Amino acid sequence: MEEQILIATYRDLVRPLYAYVSRRCGSDRGLAEDVTQETWLRAVTHWRQKGLPEQPLAWLVTVARNLLTNYFRRIKPIPIEQAPPGWDIDASAQNLAADDPQIATLLSWG
Numbered sequence: 001m002e003e004q005i006l007i008a009t010y011r012d013l014v015r016p017l018y019a020y021v022s023r024r025c026g027s028d029r030g031l032a033e034d035v036t037q038e039t040w041l042r043a044v045t046h047w048r049q050k051g052l053p054e055q056p057l058a059w060l061v062t063v064a065r066n067l068l069t070n071y072f073r074r075i076k077p078i079p080i081e082q083a084p085p086g087w088d089i090d091a092s093a094q095n096l097a098a099d100d101p102q103i104a105t106l107l108s109w110g
Contacts, residue, residue: 006044009056014040017060024068031071039064 017039022032039060053059 005052006047009052010040013057013060016057017064020061021064021068024065035064035067035071038067 014036018032018036021035021039022029025032025035042063043056043060047053047056
């Protein structure tokens with residue numbers, strides 16, 4: 001596959017791919033960037049061997065979705081017994097502003 005085709009495809013599709021990934025990562029910009037980068041690395045490797053798929057954005061979204069699924073599958077909340085000594089969810093919640101994104105996390109821990 002010609003490099004010019006890969007570069008043009010990247011320029012056309014990197015924004016829609018990043019938009020897709022970032023919507024599914026919440027506010028974790030680093031995760032969105034990592035998943036987008038890993039998706040492109042896999043695409044370049046695969047496309048150089050097999051050629052550009054008919055619908056490259058669909059291919060990219062599928063790979064990104066699988067990477068995100070694998071990432072979130074590996075994350076497991078820690079049991080309350082393993083929380084750091086002195087950590088108190090009620091005290092922590094009192095120190096957060098009403099619009100702080102950590103509130104949702106704390107509430108989900110119950």
